[in-house]
Amino acid sequence: MTAPAILKIENLKKYYYVTAGLIARKVGDIRAVDDISLQMNQGEVLGLVGESGCGKSTLGKAIIRLEEPTSGEIYFDGTDVIKMGKGELRKLRGKIQIVFQDPDSSLDPRMTVGDSIDEALIVHDIKDSGARIAKVAELLEKVGLEAGFAQRYPHEFSGGQRQRIGIARALAMDPKLVIADEPVSALDVSVQAQILNLMMDIKEKDGLAYLFISHDLSVVRYISDRVAVMYLGKIVELAEKSEFFNNPLHPYTEALLSAIASLRPAGKEKILLKGDVPSPLNPPSGCRFHTRCHRVMPVCSQKEPEFKETVPGHYTACHLY
């Protein structure tokens, strides 16, 4: 953990305002990301886990200001991202790249994949067309495709191949941080493993850091160095991988782990959570998880637990600790 921080997020918030009526009166806000602080080190893989609607994708987008944060601070390599102007922001987005879940909708169906990758290079001011063509070929080979595939269109590829193209495009600008938003969720198991292996190989070679967003703990377990769990816009637990899986502290994490047969600690009963995730428009008072928690105490509905270091390197937000 001595590697320098590449990304530092402090008290980041992203609220969406909900309006109603003709004059668009504000009737409430959805706290998609609510006061999150995080740090990522160079070459680290941070797994970000949560159920749908917990704000994990919004957090990913807010980091490169694809979603403008409501408040908070983001530092990338020591520079303040929030204060950046348009030009600087464009440069930043070369260094931080996103790989999306669905390569079908993130690739333009009317452009050859070569052009799609090339576009990233043009946007980032690489003028020499010969160099660009060589770079496209190099990128395709890097992700395990043939250089000749540059002439083909997205529909000619399978889902796994398309995801490889998405990764190639993300790597075009030699990023330092890749935000991978559910990159393997749309893929079949046998292909999932190929893509995960590819991502690990690239990481080893280029020393990239990944923010790996996923709902699938078994995938996260494979790829991450540290794991963070989000629930309704907040991080409820953060720890090193082995500590996280061997010694989960937060009841929500316990429930998540026990829901997966192969991840359930031996001899432990399956924990069934009550009900659904509450609406982020109207989150429960106190600890947001208390309505579903199997270890709820009176204090939980009144006071919001602090996110603190319970065991060295292991953070959690729960009144039990």
Added chain:
Amino acid sequence: MKSEAILEVKNLKTWFYTRRGIVKAVNGVDFALNRGECLCLVGESGCGKSVTALSLLRLFDSPPGKIVEGEILYRGIDLTKCSLAKLRQIRGKDIAMVFQNAQSALNPIFTIGDQITEQINTHLDLTHAQALEKACMLLDKMRIPEVDRALKQYPHQLSGGMKQRAMIAMSLSCDPCILIADEPTTAVDVTIRAQIMNILQELKQGREMSIIFITHDLSLVREIGDRAAVIYGGRVIEIAPVERIMNQPSHPYTRGLISCLPDISSEATRLPSIEGNTPNPIDMPTGCPFHPRCNKVMDICRSVLPEITNILDVHAVACHLYPGSGK
């Protein structure tokens, strides 16, 4: 293990005649479903597992789809050939189905109560009040809170997990003998998935009902299945009791699938993977459909389609590695 088969599928072939060619989605599927068991159909997307399920009740679009060969025997009736009127009596009453996406399977302009009672009134001779009472009971069993309110709600007012449970309630409304569940937990979150799996497990124990559970997720198979059939390229390539298939998978594809599962106990830094992609159903490889990706491929695999053969009483495999699989 020799128990009575309630449904028998023999050499089922469902093809789709499209402009781009004939899609042989289901290309010779054989299996038997026993009374009271849960049979899992496992496979990757495009392998034909859903079309197999849809074929059982002839629910696919026709044209372009057509059952070109095979039999589906349910209580002496061949479902591939019986009249639509007869089939309509069976659908929902004897054989019910739960779909992956509850959002699109439920009708958005009717309340949950209307939709459940409609099905009950179609098949059973009950008054509206009795039907409503039954609907109430079913929803309650699915642990839907405030049942009376839920009955009057429209699908969009329910959460994803609730919709899925309402759909399961609906499918059980006429006490079917067979429940076909097509990826019922794929569209919901992990914690909701645990709830739904729990409900299905209770159903399995409590009733004299057989379940066909379709999934791509082997960890769910381990949780709920009695037997599992692995489907690849429109054919069953391995079928055995779940314990056996998990511990001693015989087909190279099954082995690959199982080893692809990230394992909690191993600290391996590389996941085993199966090279290549699932085959294109318009242009199936000759011979064994798996041979281009197989790590144990032999000459014979490229030209001769292996027949499914028993290697044990309860364990059948379609692979040339096991003698007797050739024609």
